[in-house]
Amino acid sequence: MSVRHALLALLSDGAKYGLQLRNEFEARTGEVWPLNVGQVYQTLARLERDGLVAVEDRGADGPQRLYRITRAGRRELEEWLVTPPDLSAPPRDELVMKVLVAAELEGVDVRAMIQAHRRYLISVMQQWTRVKGDESALDLHLALAVDAEIFRLEALVRWLDAAEGRLKRHPLARRAQPARPATRKTEARP
Amino acid sequence: MNVLEMRQITKVYGTAPNEVRALDGVDFSVEPGHLVAVMGPSGSGKSTLLTIAGSLEEPTSGEVVVNGQPLGSMSRNERAALRRRTIGYVFQDFNLLPGLSAIENVSLPLELDGVGLRRARAAGRAALESLGLADRADHFPDQLSGGERQRVAIARAVVGERTLLLADEPSGALDSVSGEAVMRLIHDACQRGVAAVVVTHDAQLASWADRVVFIRDGRIVDQTSTSADVEAMLGRQRPGTPS
Ligand SMILES: Nc1ncnc2c1ncn2[C@@H]1O[C@H](COP(=O)(O)OP(=O)(O)O)[C@@H](O)[C@H]1O
């Protein structure tokens, strides 16, 4: 989440104070991404340095400063909205790492390990789904943010399912399963 | 008292050496008002669990108890009555009868059970209304959209005094928005006290459940439960440092 650009977006409909920006940010992200005031002022200072926002009254101190977006700030915001974020490099996902490491280790019950992760992911999904529970009372921003979270977690669950199937089929990966020793030899035969 | 209780259920198909142990010593129960999802890979025994719970099939061994009544001690007729009165089924293809209108499909189980036509239709209309389908009552299945057919199937499963709803992959081939709609409907039925079991391989659908049970090779191997602590959940999601 780019706090920088979120603040520019909030300033695009009028000048605002720092605290006000923090509250609006949290409301617009469905309070899924809480933000502290210090972070807001730090980001505003950098935006000001880069000429993307301007302070209305330079004499006022922190909380009394009113910020407005500059012309350059508007251009930056428009550019950001249509520029796809760089997703070409795979993120270093810790869960993926754990499974990759486990596949190499002797004596790890990968299937049980995968199930433990699957159970955890689904229980987190259950909690997010509860947030969505009552549709009529659901805030749009919160609903969008929760959907994104649920889809992200679901993708991990599906990856675990696929990984489990692949580990079962792959002759080298089978070696790592603590499967019944009697059958291991025959199973490992190509 | 649990609406459904399955004790040490085993189901063997075929005979040795080709026998398949579809269920192997399964203990499973559902309380009133609870929604339980059953997840597991293809062939793990999910559908078998559901058909035995619904008395559509008999276990090789073990006991199924619905609303305190052991199915094993019931006559054929008593079991048939239980299937018409107490248990609602939703299958992947919704199983609506093409020659009957929506209201006729929904009230059919009550009519088969000997409820008078007028009362059966009134109950059917109420079920359709609760699912926002009042104006579709006289449409035939081929005049309804996929989502509407699905809602009719759910109306039929909850019509009258049903206390146990069993659904096997209820969202079928529908998109995720419709899948969510189905789960909302089942969730709402549970809020009214119905106990529901939903078999699915879809984690998003399963996450509507109060409890998710994992089945593999005919055995229940794991389960989740939800704590109501949503606020703590939101608090815990604080990011490190957004850039
Ligand atoms: N009527 C049947 N006759 C023989 N085998 C069956 C029958 N029904 C299911 N099975 C077998 O029982 C196992 C469990 O099947 P099922 O309950 O349909 O699994 P799932 O719904 O999880 O995919 C599978 O191996 C399947 O082939």
Ligand SMILES: [Mg+2]
């Ligand atoms: Mg099945």
